[in-house]
Amino acid sequence: MRRFLLVSLLILSSGLVQNTGLFSIFGIKPNLLLAVLIAGSFFIDSLPVFWVLLLESVIFLRFESGFQLELLVWVALLCAAYFAERAFPWRRSVNNLVLIATVTALFYLITDIDYLVGVPLAVLGEVFYTSIFGVLFYDIFRQLGDNEENIFKR
Amino acid sequence: MIRYISALILLGITAFFLANNFFTATKNSLASLVSLRPLSEPELIKQGNRSGLSVSVYSSFPLNHKHLIAINAGAANGVGVGMPVTLEGNILVGQVIEVSESQALVRTIFDKDWSLPVRIGPAEHDALLVGGQNPKLTLIDKDQDINSGDAVISAKKDLPYGLKIGEVTEVRDLVAQSFKEAGLLSPYNSKDLRKVVVLLK
Numbered sequence: 020m021r022r023f024l025l026v027s028l029l030i031l032s033s034g035l036v037q038n039t040g041l042f043s044i045f046g047i048k049p050n051l052l053l054a055v056l057i058a059g060s061f062f063i064d065s066l067p068v069f070w071v072l073l074l075e076s077v078i079f080l081r082f083e084s085g086f087q088l089e090l091l092v093w094v095a096l097l098c099a100a101y102f103a104e105r106a107f108p109w110r111r112s113v114n115n116l117v118l119i120a121t122v123t124a125l126f127y128l129i130t131d132i133d134y135l136v137g138v139p140l141a142v143l144g145e146v147f148y149t150s151i152f153g154v155l156f157y158d159i160f161r162q163l164g165d166n167e168e169n170i171f172k173r
Numbered sequence: 174m175i176r177y178i179s180a181l182i183l184l185g186i187t188a189f190f191l192a193n194n195f196f197t198a199t200k201n202s203l204a205s206l207v208s209l210r211p212l213s214e215p216e217l218i219k220q221g222n223r224s225g226l227s228v229s230v231y232s233s234f235p236l237n238h239k240h241l242i243a244i245n246a247g248a249a250n251g252v253g254v255g256m257p258v259t260l261e262g263n264i265l266v267g268q269v270i271e272v273s274e275s276q277a278l279v280r281t282i283f284d285k286d287w288s289l290p291v292r293i294g295p296a297e298h299d300a301l302l303v304g305g306q307n308p309k310l311t312l313i314d315k316d317q318d319i320n321s322g323d324a325v326i327s328a329k330k331d332l333p334y335g336l337k338i339g340e341v342t343e344v345r346d347l348v349a350q351s352f353k354e355a356g357l358l359s360p361y362n363s364k365d366l367r368k369v370v371v372l373l374k
Contacts, residue, residue: 040363046237050236080235134285
């Protein structure tokens, strides 16, 4: 429960920060919500609980009214990432970074291929910047997880 | 059976979240608090026959591929789609693209979907400004003499003529291309925008 609340709180704070330019460097913002959710997915073993957290993140990604393709792609990719991290053969910490890079690239490939092709360095910068936070969040969850039995068993 | 019903309920809630922008206004207000931006009311400014609305920038698009900002004035304050948004009334920031009762969305010149006709330098040479992370000036006639430091002003039909946009940086004149291109130096940094002025008329 403590882990769920922590992830939920981190989504809340990351989501708000992501809607500002606070961590923007050279016009690039880190995708903090992605970093929290991917890192959190390794420690939450219940899909419905992960789904609730995913929906919480959608609140912070919505910006325009009406249907936003980005949100649907976001939910689909994060859900796929939840299952993929359990299938990947590498260490969890490596899977965390691989998933951040893969989800970021696929997200832009589907929602805005012009952006991916036009400014690949910006996407690369975002991947690198998000990975830093991914490592940080993963470590926070891991340290918390060492002392707590996971109550969200599948 | 219960599993299927639970799954259906979860899907219903997901659809609600994907289709509804119930929390967007609250989220934007909270984001402005996080970035320590003042929650001041929009202020009407009149100057001769021109009037503008000084408003706060609440939040910016959370991802990197779009450059949109939310401002704390909407239809209730007289803001409408297409109105120009400026810095201090004379530097073009963008244009309103969506309006709700108390908030509006602005597409800035850093958005890749933004383009507008502009004039460059004292001789007012024609060019097309294409938005993006690094906005650029395109379709500049090869015969035109464009120099670094020349002022760039707006020349779009539905915007006031002559709003300042920035300065020309490096000019690229490639043999393989039919037109010259140039970079644009904006007089402000989009992440530092706190107060902007919506030109009402």
